Amino acid sequence: MEKEPKSREGIKGWINPAKYGKFGIERFAWILMRITGLGLLAYFIAHIYETSNILNGKEVWDEMLAMTQTTEGHIFLALVIGMCVFHTGNGIRLMLVQMGYGVGKAQRPDYPYKPQSLNMKGKACIYATIGIAALAMWYGITVMFG
């Protein structure tokens, strides 16, 4: 029996620019979903460690807080807000797509074989998610620097 072909591209497949030209904004959303997911997991682990400093008393907490309450710290937090909003919005889109919403009706595959699932509704959702993430970052910046 013939072996099932494996995904051999690995991390090179992620960063191959040719793929972005071929698949457009959906490919961009795919990679951004993974990057924001990894970024948020790294932030979450750091946040758990950071907040554990509360057990070491007021002095240690204030020292740790002083490190994060800087311009760089606020910019980093704004990025986290953006990552969080994009990951949430795009995740909800993916859940809806997997439940069959917005993927279009099944059609006979005719040339040029455009997949029904990669339609304008999906593209509009991705652009809207990026826009909402940018707005959330801006709001976060006004709160932190305000």
Add this chain to the structure above:
Amino acid sequence: MMLMKESVVMKIHYGTALGAVFLTVIHILMRMTQDFHESLEFENVLANYEMLGYAILLELLLILVSVHGFNGLRVILLEIKQGPTYEKAVSYGCVAAMAILIAYGTRTILMAHLGMV
């Protein structure tokens, strides 16, 4: 995770995502009940931990985000490379990391809630 079907794992992934979003919104809104910088002061943060309801919310949030986050990491790592040994190592490694993080976070929540500061 290997004892579960991938379809079940993905349902857990989506369920934990929705739960985490809901609890994260409450977690962020708690920072908005007063001035952002003021809400991060030692006394205020400790007071948050001492509220039973909020401590339970933090614990649930810790579990939901850990399960979702490490399952997401597992999915990414399995997309990059495949193989029986690799897949087992990734799955068990992610479960172990998740358990360690939950244990560490729970320790903070419990000790802060009980006033062991």
